[in-house]
Amino acid sequence: MRIGLTGGIGSGKSTVSAFWVEAGATVIDTDAIARQLSAAGGAAMPAIAAEFGPELVAADGSLDRARMRELAFADASAKRRLEAILHPLIGAETQAQAAAAPGDLIVFDVPLLVESGRWRARVDRVLLVDCSEATQIRRVMERSAWSREAVEAVLHQQASRERRRACADAVIANEQASLAQLREQVLTLARLWRKEQSRGL
Incomplete structure (x- = not known):
């Protein structure tokens, strides 16, 4: 189920x-997947840096969440652009975890x-x-x-x-x-x- x-x-x-x-x-946490994708070295970071520029990348190479939150509130298109990068990757990882999940x-x-x-x-x-x-x-x-x-x-x-x-x-x-x-x-x-x-x- x-x-x-x-x-x-x-x-x-x-x-x-x-x-x-x-x-x-088995719990599959899509927020946790999004955080992994946008962490330092995460699969989404090259596309995020290319789309939003280095100012949205924190010193450790992860997404600067506070700045992204400010940008998304100020500009609705920023949220859509970020989602366009993250959602396909989240979907793929979610499906992979579901396919490997044990139990009912x-x-x-x-x-x-x-x-x-x-x-x-x-x-x-x-x-x-x-x-x-x-x-x-x-x-x-x-x-x-x-x-x-x-x-x-x-x-x-x-x-x-x-x-x-x-x-x-x-x-x-x-x-x-x-x-x-x-x-x-x-x-x-x-x-x-x-x-x-x-x-x-």
């Missing part, structure tokens, strides 16, 4: 993802699953990790020391809660849930979906 896991920034998706590993799933469950951790428009057809189920925007903003400011304006700018580029909910087969509420409650939700869902899969549902 192929599960698409999604949620907005600060929703707690990474925590939920770890519980899927405990449930026996693959979880694709895709922050922009809803926005992409392509992923719904690639997975059997979509699982959304959901919380209020106020909670998202607070969490990201606490963990990343971003300003409120920076977090809100990212939120405005992402799909709304309503749009995500409309695409989801199941929703994990992560507003005030404890780690034990999140874990139980994931393990229960894994049992349910495995049972459905065995029945051909």
Whole structure:
């Protein structure tokens, strides 16, 4: 079974993802793949340097993420140009990891699953990790020391809660849930979906 896991920034998706590993799933993290591709020596860096110039390359040879974020907010075409480089490479690596995955469950951790428009057809189920925007903003400011304006700018580029909910087969509420409650939700869902899969549902 192929599960698409999604949620907005600060929703707690990474925590939920770890519980899927405990449930026996192989988790393929598209954000982690993107970071590897744009790290020093990453496969995307020559094309990124050619497209955006040396000022977007950090001293260690990786993508200067802070500068790219500023550029993307100021110029929407910059984000599209970066995605045109990264997305085919992410897609190829995702497919390679999925082909090599053991077990009966693959979880694709895709922050922009809803926005992409392509992923719904690639997975059997979509699982959304959901919380209020106020909670998202607070969490990201606490963990990343971003300003409120920076977090809100990212939120405005992402799909709304309503749009995500409309695409989801199941929703994990992560507003005030404890780690034990999140874990139980994931393990229960894994049992349910495995049972459905065995029945051909």
